[in-house]
Amino acid sequence: MTLPHELSDFRFKIYAPMAFRYFRKLFKIDPKDFLVSLTSQQLKELSNPGASGSIFYITHDDEFIIKTVQHKEADFLQKLLPGYFMNISQNPRTLLPKFYGLYCYQCGGKNIRFCVMNNLLPSGIKLHEKYDLKGSTYRRKASKEERAKKCPTLKDLDFTDNHQKGLKLEAETYNALLKTISRDVRVLASFKIMDYSLLVGIHNLDEAREEREAERAKIGKEIVEDATCLSESQHTLHNQSSVDGTGLNRGRPTKRIANWSTAMEQIEATVEPVELENDNIPPGGIPARNDNGQRLLLYIGIIDILQHYRLKKKLEHGIKSLLADGDTISVVNPTFYAERFESFFRDKVFKKTASSMRQSPSKKK
Numbered sequence: 155m156t157l158p159h160e161l162s163d164f165r166f167k168i169y170a171p172m173a174f175r176y177f178r179k180l181f182k183i184d185p186k187d188f189l190v191s192l193t194s195q196q197l198k199e200l201s202n203p204g205a206s207g208s209i210f211y212i213t214h215d216d217e218f219i220i221k222t223v224q225h226k227e228a229d230f231l232q233k234l235l236p237g238y239f240m241n242i243s244q245n246p247r248t249l250l251p252k253f254y255g256l257y258c259y260q261c262g263g264k265n266i267r268f269c270v271m272n273n274l275l276p277s278g279i280k281l282h283e284k285y286d287l288k289g290s291t292y293r294r295k296a297s298k299e300e301r302a303k304k305c306p307t308l309k310d311l312d313f314t315d316n317h318q319k320g321l322k323l324e325a326e327t328y329n330a331l332l333k334t335i336s337r338d339v340r341v342l343a344s345f346k347i348m349d350y351s352l353l354v355g356i357h358n359l360d361e362a363r364e365e366r367e368a369e370r371a372k373i374g375k376e377i378v379e380d381a382t383c384l385s386e387s388q389h390t391l392h393n394q395s396s397v398d399g400t401g402l403n404r405g406r407p408t409k410r411i412a413n414w415s416t417a418m419e420q421i422e423a424t425v426e427p428v429e430l431e432n433d434n435i436p437p438g439g440i441p442a443r444n445d446n447g448q449r450l451l452l453y454i455g456i457i458d459i460l461q462h463y464r465l466k467k468k469l470e471h472g473i474k475s476l477l478a479d480g481d482t483i484s485v486v487n488p489t490f491y492a493e494r495f496e497s498f499f500r501d502k503v504f505k506k507t508a509s510s511m512r513q514s515p516s517k518k519k
């Protein structure tokens with residue numbers, strides 16, 4: 155039924171179309187925008203630091219992530235739909251992934267299943283660090299190959315090395331964030347889900363400013379004038395994404411910044427984004443500070459929730475705990491996993507601070 159094409163015959167299957175149509179509506183995804191984002195231009199492939207063999211694609215406009223999933227993960231997502239529906243409708247404040255669709259492409263006897271999800275890390279915002287955190291310490295260090303990448307995905311042990319005092323949040327933000335994490339992990343444990351991570355992207359405002367200043371010094375006055383002119387007109391530019399490595403995204407379409415500007419909304423925090431000088435503040439991140447007092451914006455969300463606890467996992471745990479202390483392994487039971495996950499973020503990753511996020515950083519570095 156397709157238009158004439160040069161591809162081999164294929165079938166395209168849409169799973170649970172009604173349910174996902176409902177979710178897209180709930181998440182305020184316009185059907186036309188959805189189609190345009192996914193089909194109007196070539197998708198970009200992302201390198202996947204994971205071991206599962208899943209392939210990730212991102213849409214040209216940065217809005218959606220496509221992830222190929224295994225047969226059992228696709229089955230599990232379908233079984234999860236009623237519970238997911240209940241949870242999302244009762245509690246829209248959540249860091250759980252937003253699933254916008256599940257599909258299967260059948261060709262040459264092969265089935266390729268994939269889901270469409272929200273992109274948590276907009277490429278228009280420079281991320282100085284990126285972590286995939288589980289609260290487990292067992293082998294949770296990024297490989298050498300991963301660390302050699304331009305923007306590597308680091309893990310738990312890298313985090314505790316780099317942020318010995320954690321990420322400081324204002325009390326209100328901290329409480330809202332931990333409340334959300336706590337509720338989310340309870341939901342995940344109730345579905346016997348585990349092995350998920352909290353993805354944390356860190357934009358360092360002070361480093362971004364220094365980078366900008368260095369850039370300016372390098373390029374000279376003429377370009378500075380150009381840049382000012384560009385950034386002043388950024389609100390009128392459309393459909394022309396240009397990222398210049400300075401943390402500014404000058405021509406990003408304005409209509410759907412909402413997708414990732416929700417990090418703050420998702421945790422029910424009302425603290426206004428950091429407002430300072432003439433810094434160009436990327437929208438939506440959670441304000442925080444690091445050990446050096448530098449101002450950060452965090453982009454976060456829970457990912458990889460289609461792993462269901464089964465006998466196979468139990469066996470795996472039995473075998474691995476012969477080799478290491480059972481508690482530190484990431485293959486444990488879902489309730490234990492959830493508790494360890496939550497307490498890692500409560501005690502190690504995020505710290506409550508009374509001081510304001512708005513003041514300029516102290517000079518120490």
Ligand code: ATP
Binds near residue numbers: 207208210307351457
């Ligand atoms: P494994 O099962 O081996 O852990 P996986 O193939 O299931 O890996 P994920 O854990 O889902 O993959 O994700 C791997 C990486 O892809 C993450 O660490 C993150 O860098 C990136 N990623 C995944 N989902 C998103 C998302 N929604 N937005 C942005 N980046 C993402």
Ligand code: CA
Binds near residue numbers: 204
């Ligand atoms: Ca994972």
Ligand code: CA
Binds near residue numbers: 458461
């Ligand atoms: Ca996985």
